[in-house]
Amino acid sequence: MAKTKSLVSGGRERSSCPIASTLDIVGDKWSLILIRDLLTGKHRYNQFCDSPEGVPTNLLAARLRKLEQQGIITKEPYQSRPVRYAYSLTPAGRALLPVLQEICRWANAYIEDTWKPPETFMAMKPKT
Amino acid sequence: MAKTKSLVSGGRERSSCPIASTLDIVGDKWSLILIRDLLTGKHRYNQFCDSPEGVPTNLLAARLRKLEQQGIITKEPYQSRPVRYAYSLTPAGRALLPVLQEICRWANAYIEDTWKPPETFMAMKPKT
DNA sequence: TACAGTAACTTTAAATTTTAAAGTTTCTAG
DNA sequence: CTAGAAACTTTAAAATTTAAAGTTACTGTA
Numbered sequence: 597m598a599k600t601k602s603l604v605s606g607g608r609e610r611s612s613c614p615i616a617s618t619l620d621i622v623g624d625k626w627s628l629i630l631i632r633d634l635l636t637g638k639h640r641y642n643q644f645c646d647s648p649e650g651v652p653t654n655l656l657a658a659r660l661r662k663l664e665q666q667g668i669i670t671k672e673p674y675q676s677r678p679v680r681y682a683y684s685l686t687p688a689g690r691a692l693l694p695v696l697q698e699i700c701r702w703a704n705a706y707i708e709d710t711w712k713p714p715e716t717f718m719a720m721k722p723k724t
Numbered sequence: 725m726a727k728t729k730s731l732v733s734g735g736r737e738r739s740s741c742p743i744a745s746t747l748d749i750v751g752d753k754w755s756l757i758l759i760r761d762l763l764t765g766k767h768r769y770n771q772f773c774d775s776p777e778g779v780p781t782n783l784l785a786a787r788l789r790k791l792e793q794q795g796i797i798t799k800e801p802y803q804s805r806p807v808r809y810a811y812s813l814t815p816a817g818r819a820l821l822p823v824l825q826e827i828c829r830w831a832n833a834y835i836e837d838t839w840k841p842p843e844t845f846m847a848m849k850p851k852t
Numbered sequence: 853t854a855c856a857g858t859a860a861c862t863t864t865a866a867a868t869t870t871t872a873a874a875g876t877t878t879c880t881a882g
Numbered sequence: 883c884t885a886g887a888a889a890c891t892t893t894a895a896a897a898t899t900t901a902a903a904g905t906t907a908c909t910g911t912a
Contacts, residue, residue, distance in 0.1 A: 601833070614830075616757060618827045625751055629741075641889050642887085642888060649744050652872065653872095653891085654891070654893095678888080699746045699823055702742075707745045707746070711741055711742060768859080770859060781860085806907045808859065853912100855910105856911085856912100857910085858909080858910100863903085864904090867899080869897080870896080872894095877891095
């Protein structure tokens with residue numbers, strides 16, 4: 597069977613350049629912060645709110661919706677009455693891990709006072 | 725001698741997370757497009773304008789100024805009368821190459837119809 | 853000498869996005 | 883019956899982005 601690429605960009609791509617296309621999906625101030633949180637074990641709205649960057653809640657809701665539409669994350673109910681959703685990464689979302697690891701390597705080398713991520717994060721592999 | 729980290733973020737960092745800090749520097753819709761162009765041999769204002777994404781010229785000027793202040797790029801006059809500047813990457817800017825390469829790998833794997841970058845780009849190394 | 857053209861910006865005004873803050877809904881616990 | 887929590891939504895102001903036109907300082911051609 598042929599592998600199917602899974603992402604939806606919404607028809608507003610600036611070009612077919614892989615860099616421009618990626619930025620059209622996650623190239624804003626908050627998406628990669630959310631993906632970082634999802635990769636490090638956060639799954640719920642409140643947990644994203646608690647991250648030190650302080651995303652505005654309306655943007656958080658908007659980003660979760662957009663990333664879901666684009667196939668980067670999915671949500672599943674973890675309780676009903678009232679129904680509440682837990683968010684997780686799709687395979688495409690998890691595959692952004694090496695990008696985030698490279699970003700961390702760059703930041704640690706060139707920006708002062710950036711946290712060194714735990715070795716568990718830097719050694720993670722997408723399939724896990 | 726101790727190695728000195730070179731980047732200026734402007735005191736508006738959201739946190740010391742390496743990912744958040746990197747996004748505070750290049751996490752907008754145009755900066756990585758410019759860095760891509762600089763990595764692939766473009767150096768002048770008009771060449772950046774000609775890229776298929778079509779950056780608005782006022783944003784181009786603003787980004788060039790901001791990236792220069794942050795230590796990602798430098799400019800040098802390539803003629804006087806009238807003075808015109810050619811832009812290039814600093815070592816910190818060139819060191820973003822592996823990040824862009826990872827982004828290309830991700831896009832080619834998960835977004836349909838993205839261009840495959842030339843092997844010369846994917847095989848480049850930062851020091852070169 | 854006049855005029856078109858080029859490179860690199862800057863200015864402007866409208867449209868869009870982001871932000872901070874407060875409000876809403878649906879439930880549980882005491 | 884009241885307080886509290888989780889997950890959003892709404893609102894209005896502020897900031898940013900966009901498209902388009904304008905500016906400056908030259909060069910090359912007629």
